[in-house]
Amino acid sequence: MNLRSSLVLTAALTAASCVAVPEIKGDWPAPSLGGRQPLVIAHRGASGELPEHTLAAYERAIVHGADCIEPDLVMTKDGVLIDRHDIYLSTTTDVADRPEFASRKRLATDKDHEGREDWFASDFTLAEIRTLRARQPFDTRSKSFDGLYEVPTFEEVLDLAASRTTITGSKICVYPEAKAPSLHASLGFDMGGEILRLLKNKGLDKPGAPVFIQSFEPDFVREMNSRTKLPVVMLAGDMNALSEAMSKPGAPYWDGLGVTHRMLFNEAGESSGVIEASHAAGIPVHVWTYRDDAPFGSEPIEDSMSKALKLGADGLFADFPATARRVVREMTPGRFSDPS
Numbered sequence: 001m002n003l004r005s006s007l008v009l010t011a012a013l014t015a016a017s018c019v020a021v022p023e024i025k026g027d028w029p030a031p032s033l034g035g036r037q038p039l040v041i042a043h044r045g046a047s048g049e050l051p052e053h054t055l056a057a058y059e060r061a062i063v064h065g066a067d068c069i070e071p072d073l074v075m076t077k078d079g080v081l082i083d084r085h086d087i088y089l090s091t092t093t094d095v096a097d098r099p100e101f102a103s104r105k106r107l108a109t110d111k112d113h114e115g116r117e118d119w120f121a122s123d124f125t126l127a128e129i130r131t132l133r134a135r136q137p138f139d140t141r142s143k144s145f146d147g148l149y150e151v152p153t154f155e156e157v158l159d160l161a162a163s164r165t166t167i168t169g170s171k172i173c174v175y176p177e178a179k180a181p182s183l184h185a186s187l188g189f190d191m192g193g194e195i196l197r198l199l200k201n202k203g204l205d206k207p208g209a210p211v212f213i214q215s216f217e218p219d220f221v222r223e224m225n226s227r228t229k230l231p232v233v234m235l236a237g238d239m240n241a242l243s244e245a246m247s248k249p250g251a252p253y254w255d256g257l258g259v260t261h262r263m264l265f266n267e268a269g270e271s272s273g274v275i276e277a278s279h280a281a282g283i284p285v286h287v288w289t290y291r292d293d294a295p296f297g298s299e300p301i302e303d304s305m306s307k308a309l310k311l312g313a314d315g316l317f318a319d320f321p322a323t324a325r326r327v328v329r330e331m332t333p334g335r336f337s338d339p340s
């Protein structure tokens with residue numbers, strides 16, 4: 001980010017007001033917002049080890065020290081929120097091997113997926129989705145668990161989180177991402193309304209509840225900000241996306257900012273100013289995605305995490321949450337002991 005855009009961002013963000021966000025207080029040595037210990041956010045569960053977005057992957061993430069579990073959400077034909085990263089099913093399930101669903105394969109109709117021929121979650125009822133089994137989508141990761149797990153619903157993830165605590169005894173935070181909300185709206189679905197309905201049913205609709213709602217779509221984030229007092233997080237994959245979000249009326253209309261690690265530093269390796277500007281407005285910054293098996297160049301992933309934390313990152317999305325927990329622990333003065 002150049003100096004001018006940094007100043008514009010700082011000025012705009014400073015005008016923001018914030019709602020309460022889940023807090024983990026600690027004696028933290030880096031410039032996180034309020035000196036809070038950063039959140040370890042299990043990206044798609046412990047997705048580096050088990051097929052992503054399965055209850056098993058979320059459970060393992062909790063055991064490995066996650067503060068938050070992250071379900072990406074799409075909708076079924078009958079309007080149920082299920083946990084998938086993509087609107088299509090071929091990469092993370094065995095749908096392509098199911099002769100009974102062969103005729104469902106079709107071309108995508110939306111621009112973002114133009115040319116993609118696949119099976120789409122919105123063409124399947126939940127009962128049909130339940131017959132599928134999850135698969136590991138990364139070629140370099142273990143396929144040993146393929147075929148074992150069902151595709152969970154968002155409601156099941158909320159129930160799982162409510163039934164567990166973190167390794168230090170706190171509530172598990174759930175960090176849902178609405179995938180393609182505008183596409184779902186064009187199909188007649190109100191994703192945001194359904195997310196909020198389920199959260200309310202579980203008593204998770206009040207400020208301070210252990211929930212963050214996230215999206216890459218600025219209009220959806222704006223709308224959600226007016227529909228709930230829960231923290232809503234604006235995701236940005238690059239500075240252009242952040243600028244686009246900032247260009248909308250009322251910006252910043254988010255309570256948290258989720259950025260790729262590439263946005264933290266300039267080419268000289270210095271801070272880009274994104275974290276500082278966001279903190280000046282009282283808005284925490286969560287950074288993605290840290291993968292033990294896909295480090296950023298030759299730098300060990302622990303060093304990349306540590307650099308982000310020293311800059312003031314308020315949370316890390318990690319496919320291997322045990323690694324993020326270890327890095328956080330090693331930076332924590334008077335380290336705590338894990339229960340054995």
Ligand code: G3P
Nearest residue numbers: 072177214235258288317
């Ligand atoms: O939501 C933060 C991060 O998960 C964004 O990337 O594509 O893995 O959902 P993606």
Ligand code: CA
Nearest residue numbers: 070071072177
């Ligand atoms: Ca996500």
